[in-house]
Amino acid sequence: MSQALDIAVVGATGSVGEALVQILEELQFPVATLHLLASMESAGSSVMFAGKKVRVREVDSFDFAQVKLAFFAAGAAVSRTFASKAREAGCSVIDLSGGLEEALSIVPEANPEALDGLKLPVVVSSPSSGAIALAVALAPLRGVLDIERIQVMACLAVSSQGREAVNELARQTAELLNARPLEPRFFDRQVAFNLLAQVGATDEQGHGTLERRLVSESRVLLGLPELKISVSCVQVPVFFGDSFSVSVQSRTPVDVQAVKLALDGAASVERVENDDYPTPVGDAVGQDVVYVGRVRQGIDADHQLDLWLTTDNVRKGAALNAVQLAQLLIKKMA
Amino acid sequence: MSQALDIAVVGATGSVGEALVQILEELQFPVATLHLLASMESAGSSVMFAGKKVRVREVDSFDFAQVKLAFFAAGAAVSRTFASKAREAGCSVIDLSGGLEEALSIVPEANPEALDGLKLPVVVSSPSSGAIALAVALAPLRGVLDIERIQVMACLAVSSQGREAVNELARQTAELLNARPLEPRFFDRQVAFNLLAQVGATDEQGHGTLERRLVSESRVLLGLPELKISVSCVQVPVFFGDSFSVSVQSRTPVDVQAVKLALDGAASVERVENDDYPTPVGDAVGQDVVYVGRVRQGIDADHQLDLWLTTDNVRKGAALNAVQLAQLLIKKMA
Ligand SMILES: NC(=O)c1ccc[n+]([C@@H]2O[C@H](COP(=O)([O-])OP(=O)(O)OC[C@H]3O[C@@H](n4cnc5c(N)ncnc54)[C@H](OP(=O)(O)O)[C@@H]3O)[C@@H](O)[C@H]2O)c1
Ligand SMILES: NC(=O)c1ccc[n+]([C@@H]2O[C@H](COP(=O)([O-])OP(=O)(O)OC[C@H]3O[C@@H](n4cnc5c(N)ncnc54)[C@H](OP(=O)(O)O)[C@@H]3O)[C@@H](O)[C@H]2O)c1
Numbered sequence: 001m002s003q004a005l006d007i008a009v010v011g012a013t014g015s016v017g018e019a020l021v022q023i024l025e026e027l028q029f030p031v032a033t034l035h036l037l038a039s040m041e042s043a044g045s046s047v048m049f050a051g052k053k054v055r056v057r058e059v060d061s062f063d064f065a066q067v068k069l070a071f072f073a074a075g076a077a078v079s080r081t082f083a084s085k086a087r088e089a090g091c092s093v094i095d096l097s098g099g100l101e102e103a104l105s106i107v108p109e110a111n112p113e114a115l116d117g118l119k120l121p122v123v124v125s126s127p128s129s130g131a132i133a134l135a136v137a138l139a140p141l142r143g144v145l146d147i148e149r150i151q152v153m154a155c156l157a158v159s160s161q162g163r164e165a166v167n168e169l170a171r172q173t174a175e176l177l178n179a180r181p182l183e184p185r186f187f188d189r190q191v192a193f194n195l196l197a198q199v200g201a202t203d204e205q206g207h208g209t210l211e212r213r214l215v216s217e218s219r220v221l222l223g224l225p226e227l228k229i230s231v232s233c234v235q236v237p238v239f240f241g242d243s244f245s246v247s248v249q250s251r252t253p254v255d256v257q258a259v260k261l262a263l264d265g266a267a268s269v270e271r272v273e274n275d276d277y278p279t280p281v282g283d284a285v286g287q288d289v290v291y292v293g294r295v296r297q298g299i300d301a302d303h304q305l306d307l308w309l310t311t312d313n314v315r316k317g318a319a320l321n322a323v324q325l326a327q328l329l330i331k332k333m334a
Numbered sequence: 335m336s337q338a339l340d341i342a343v344v345g346a347t348g349s350v351g352e353a354l355v356q357i358l359e360e361l362q363f364p365v366a367t368l369h370l371l372a373s374m375e376s377a378g379s380s381v382m383f384a385g386k387k388v389r390v391r392e393v394d395s396f397d398f399a400q401v402k403l404a405f406f407a408a409g410a411a412v413s414r415t416f417a418s419k420a421r422e423a424g425c426s427v428i429d430l431s432g433g434l435e436e437a438l439s440i441v442p443e444a445n446p447e448a449l450d451g452l453k454l455p456v457v458v459s460s461p462s463s464g465a466i467a468l469a470v471a472l473a474p475l476r477g478v479l480d481i482e483r484i485q486v487m488a489c490l491a492v493s494s495q496g497r498e499a500v501n502e503l504a505r506q507t508a509e510l511l512n513a514r515p516l517e518p519r520f521f522d523r524q525v526a527f528n529l530l531a532q533v534g535a536t537d538e539q540g541h542g543t544l545e546r547r548l549v550s551e552s553r554v555l556l557g558l559p560e561l562k563i564s565v566s567c568v569q570v571p572v573f574f575g576d577s578f579s580v581s582v583q584s585r586t587p588v589d590v591q592a593v594k595l596a597l598d599g600a601a602s603v604e605r606v607e608n609d610d611y612p613t614p615v616g617d618a619v620g621q622d623v624v625y626v627g628r629v630r631q632g633i634d635a636d637h638q639l640d641l642w643l644t645t646d647n648v649r650k651g652a653a654l655n656a657v658q659l660a661q662l663l664i665k666k667m668a
Contacts (some may be wrong), residue, residue, distance in 0.1 A: 133515045149635075153487040155529055155568070169527075174511055177504075193503075195489055195570060195577050197628055197642040206608040206630030206640075215633050220564045230632035232640060234489070236529060237571055240469050245487045245566045245579075256606040272539040281528040294531055296540030298564035299549050301483075306540075306566060308531040 004032035005330065006067040009089070010059050010082065011074030012036035012047055015163055016096055019319035020071050021049050027323060030330065037062055038074065046075070065089040068121075069329065071322055072097055083123055092121040092329055094322045098128055098213055108324040109267045110135035110221045115328055126325055128210060129242045129317025130154045130231070131217035133309045136290040136316075138248070139222060140266035144258040145305060147253035149228040153245040154214065156199055157238040157280065158191065160313045166239055173237075196235035208233055241280020242313040245262075247298060248305040254297050259305060263292055271295065277308060284310040288320055338366035338475075339664065340401040342425070344416065345394050345408030346370035346381055349497050350430055353653035354405050359384050361657060363405055364664065371396055372408065399423040402455075403663065406431055414437060417457055426455040426663055428656045432462055432547050442658045443601045444469035444555045453479055460659055462544060463576045463651025464488045464565070465551035467643045470624040470650075472582070473556060474600035478592040479639060480585035483562040487579040488548065491572040491614065492525065494647045498574055507571075530569035542567055575614020576647040581632060582639040588631050593639060597626055602650070605629065611642060618644040622654055 007024070011017040017038070024031055034049050037059040046053040059078065062068060064086035072079045076099025083093045083100055095103055103125035106114050118124070127135075134152065141147070158165040168186035175182050176192055184190060202208050211231040219227050236243075248254075264273045270289040272278045278291030290311040298304030311317050345351040351372070358365055368383050371393040380387040389610045393412065398404060398420035404460060410433025417427045417434055429437055437459035440448050452458070461469075468486065475481070492499040493569070502520035509516050510526055536542050545565040553561050570577075582588075597605045604623040606612045612625035624645040632638030645651050 020631055151485050151581055155489075156568075170511075173507060177511060189613065190615050193572050194575075195572060195644075196613060197577070197579075201479050202608060205626060207541055207633055211633065228583060228632075228635055230635055230638060230640060232581075232628070232642070234577075234579065238527050238529060241528075243531070243568075245531075245568065247564060247566075274536060277531040279523065279528050279530060281524050294540060294566070297560075299541055299545065301408040301562055301564055301635075304564060304566060308527075308566070308568075310531075 003334070005069055005333070006029050006033045006035070008037055008062065008064065008067045008070040009037040010037045010070060010072045010078060012056055013038045013042040013045065015071060015159055015166070015314050016073040016318045017120045020046070020073060020322065021047055021315045023315070023319050023323045025050050029323060029326065034318050035062065035067060053263040062088070064091040067091050068197070068333065069094070069326060071326070073318070075099070087121050087123050090121055093123040094126055094325055094329070095123065096126045096318055096322055098125065100125060104161065105131065105217045105220045106222050106325055107132050107135040107321060108328055110139035111223060112328055115332065120332060125323065126318065126322040127217040127221065128213055129160060129311065129313040130214045130244060131221055132317050132321050133242065133244055133290045133311045134218050134246065135221035136266070136268050137263070137292050137307065140262045140269070141259060142222065144255060144262050145248060147222070147224060147227065147248055148251050149249040150218070151247040152229065152231045154231060155236045155238070155243040155245070156233055157236065157240050157242055158314055159240045160242060169237055171240060191235060194235050194237060199233040199235050238280055240312060240314060241284045241310055242317055243280055243308065243310040246307045246309060248307070250303050250305065253302045254305045256297055258294060260295055263295070278310050280310045285310060285312050286315070288316055290316060337668070338364040339403055339667070340367045340369070341365050342369040342371055342398065342401045342404040343397065343507055344371045344404060344406045344412060346390055347372045347376040347379065349493055349500070349648050350407040350652045352381070353648045354407060354656060355381055355383050355654050356647070357657045363657060364661065369396065369401060397423070398425040401425050402667065403428070403660060405660070408654070409433070411507050416562060420455050421455050424455055425665055427457040428460055428663070429457065430460045430652055430656055432459065434459060439465065439551045439554045441466050441469040441555050441655060442662055444473035445557060446662055449666065456663070456668055458659060460652065460656040461551040461555065462546060462547055463494060463645065463647040464548045464578060465555055466651050466655050467528050467554035467578055467624045467645045468552050468574065470581065470600070471597070471626050471641065471643050472603050474596045474603070476556065476595060478589060478596050479582060481556070481558060481561065481582055482585050483583040484552070485581040486548065486563065486565045488565060488567045489570045489572070489577040489579070491570065491576055491647055493574045494576060495520070503573060504573055512644060525569060528571060533567040533569050574646060575618045575644055576651055577614055577642065577644040580641045580643060582641070584637050584639065587636045588639045590629060590631055594629055597629070602625055612644050614644045619646050620649070621646055623652055624650060
C-alpha cells in the first residue's frame with residue numbers, strides 16, 4: 001500500500017470532478033487530505049468524501065505546494081492558468097481539459113510506458129473520452145491488425161459538455177413535450193430530438209478542435225505517429241455515454257475471430273456478441289469499461305474492421321482514466 | 335399537362351402513405367380517381383385529398399385493374415403479395431418497401447435513364463432514404479471525384495420505422511421525464527436518450543438488412559457496380575429526419591472548391607457553408623431537398639471527402655422521390 005498523499009481536485013463541483021471524488025473513494029486511493037477547488041461560485045459549498053463533508057474552496061487562492069498531486073477538471077483556461085504554477089510548486093498535474101497541448105496523453109491500458117521517461121513532478125494529460133475509448137479498444141488489436149487508417153464518427157452525449165448542457169437537454173425536452181416554445185440557451189439551437197453535426201468551433205479546413213484533438217491523441221496513445229485518422233463529431237440527444245462508430249483499414253485482411261479473441265483478452269473491454277449490441281444507456285453508463293460490439297468486416301471489404309464502441313464519458317472517458325493514471329504516478333512517487 | 339390517371343396508394347394511413355397523398359396534391363399530380371388502401375384495421379377510415387374525403391379500403395379485395403399506377407408503402411410483405419398481381423393487371427408499381435429485390439431502384443436526380451429501357455407496366459423501386467440522400471448528394475460529384483470507396487454512418491429517425499416507432503419514442507420520453515418505470519414495447523429497449531447501434535436483424539457476417547440494401551441500392555443509383563461501400567446504421571432518438579456522416583475516398587486528391595460548386599449546381603441539394611451546419615429538426619424536416627454540410631477533406635487525407643447529409647426521411651427520403659418517379663413514368667404513359 002502506497003503512502004497517503006495530499007491531493008487537489010480542481011473543478012470538484014462539475015460532472016467530472018464529482019466522478020473523480022467518487023472514484024478516489026471507490027478505489028480506496030491513498031488520500032491523506034483532499035482539497036476540493038472550484039470557482040468563486042461554488043466556493044463554500046461542500047462535497048462528501050469518505051464519509052466526511054469537504055468544503056469547496058476557490059482555486060485562485062489555493063497554494064499548490066500543499067499537495068503532491070492535482071487533477072484539473074475545470075476547463076482549458078483554468079489548466080492553462082494554474083497547471084504550470086502547480087508544477088513549479090512541486091505538484092504533479094493530471095489534466096483532463098485538453099488545454100495543455102505539450103502534456104503527454106496517457107491511457108494506462110494503451111501506453112503506460114510513456115510515464116517511464118518522465119521526472120516528477122509531471123504534467124500529464126488524461127485525453128478526451130473518444131481517444132480513451134479508441135485506445136482501450138484498438139491498442140490490443142495492434143497485434144492482429146496492421147492499422148493503416150481509421151475513420152471515426154463520434155456521437156457525444158450532452159454531458160461531454162458539462163452540467164449545463166445536461167440541464168439544457170432536460171429543459172428542452174420538457175418544453176417540447178409540453179408544447180411550450182423552445183428557447184435554446186446553452187446550445188444555439190434545438191438539441192432535443194435532434195443531431196448537431198458540429199461540436200465547438202471549426203478551423204479554416206472545417207475541422208473541429210475536438211476532432212483534431214482526437215486525431216493527435218490517438219496517434220500518441222496507439223504509438224502510431226503516422227496513422228491516418230479522420231473524425232467527425234456529432235452532438236446527440238443522450239445525457240450520458242459517448243459512442244463511436246469506427247472503421248479500421250488494415251494493410252492485411254481482417255481476421256474477425258482473432259480480433260474477437262484479442263478484445264476478449266483485453267483489459268477494460270467488454271465485448272458484446274453480434275446477436276446483441278451495447279448501448280450507452282443500459283450498458284456503458286456507470287460502468288468502468290469500454291463496450292465493444294458489432295465486430296465485423298466491412299461489407300465487401302475484407303481489409304476493413306467495423307466496430308461500435310460505447311463508454312461512460314464522465315467515468316471511463318474521464319475521471320476513471322485520470323485515477324488509473326494517478327495510480328501509475330504514485331508508484332513512481334513511492 | 336398529362337392525362338389524369340387512376341391511382342392507388344397502398345399503406346395510405348401510414349407515415350409515408352400520408353405524405354404520398356399530401357405530395358400528390360401539392361404537386362398537382364394528374365390524379366383522376368385516388369384509391370387509398372390499407373389493412374383491415376383502418377379500412378373504413380378516411381383521408382382528405384384535394385378537399386374531399388377519400389374512404390380507405392382493404393388492399394386484399396382491391397382490383398388493381400382499376401388503376402394504372404400504384405404506390406406500395408405498406409411493408410415488404412404486402413409488396414411481395416400484391417405487386418406482381420398489380421402488374422399482371424396492367425398497373426405500374428412504385429414500391430417503397432425495399433421488399434422487391436428484382437425491382438430497379440431509381441432516383442430521378444441520379445439515374446432517370448434507368449427507366450428508358452423498361453416496358454409498361456413496370457415495377458420499380460423507390461429506394462431507402464439513405465440511398466436517396468447519397469444518390470442526390472453524390473451523383474453530381476461523379477464529375478469532380480473519382481470515387482473509390484464510401485463509408486457511411488446512417489443516423490435513422492424513429493419515423494423510419496413507421497408510426498408506432500414515433501409513438502414509442504414520445505411515450506418513453508414522457509415516462510422517463512416523469513420518472514415512471516420504462517416499459518419498452520416497439521423497440522426491445524430504451525430508445526429515448528439512447529443510441530441503438532443496430533436496426534433490424536443482422537446476417538452471419540454481422541451486417542443488417544438495411545445496411546446491405548443501402549450498399550446495393552447505392553451501387554445501382556450511382557452507376558458504380560464495383561463501388562466499395564460500407565454502411566453502419568444507428569437508431570437515434572430523433573422523430574423525423576435521417577442524417578448521414580459520409581466519407582468518400584477518391585482515387586485523386588479532393589478539390590473541395592469544385593465539390594462545393596458541383597453541389598451548388600445540383601438539383602435537390604441545399605448546401606450549408608462551414609460556419610454553420612444543417613440539422614434534421616430545423617432544416618431538413620418538411621423540406622424537399624437533401625441538406626449537405628461540413629464539406630471538407632479528411633484530416634490529413636487529401637483523397638478523402640467528408641460530408642454530413644440530412645433529409646426528411648418520410649418526404650424526400652420516401653414519398654417525394656416516389657412521386658418524382660411517378661412524374662417520369664407518366665411521361666412514358668403519355
Ligand atoms: N464531461 C466529460 O465527459 C469530460 C470528458 C473528458 C474531459 N472533460 C473535461 O473535464 C473538465 C470538466 O468538465 P465537466 O464536464 O465536469 O464540466 P462542468 O460539469 O461544467 O464542471 C466544470 C467545473 O469547473 C469549475 N470551473 C469552471 N470555471 C472555473 C474557474 N474559472 N475557476 C475554477 N473552477 C472553475 C466549475 O466550478 P463551479 O461549480 O464553481 O462553476 C466546475 O467544478 C473540462 O475541462 C472538460 O473538457 C470532460
Ligand atoms: N418511414 C420512412 O422513413 C420510410 C422511408 C422509405 C420507405 N419506407 C417504407 O414505406 C413503407 C411504410 O412505412 P411507414 O413508415 O409509412 O409505416 P407505418 O407508418 O407503420 O404505416 C404502415 C402502413 O402500411 C399499412 N399496412 C400494414 N400492414 C398491412 C397489411 N397487411 N395490408 C395492408 N396494409 C398494411 C398500414 O395500414 P393500417 O393503418 O391498416 O395498419 C399503414 O398504412 C414501409 O414499407 C417502409 O419500409 C418508409
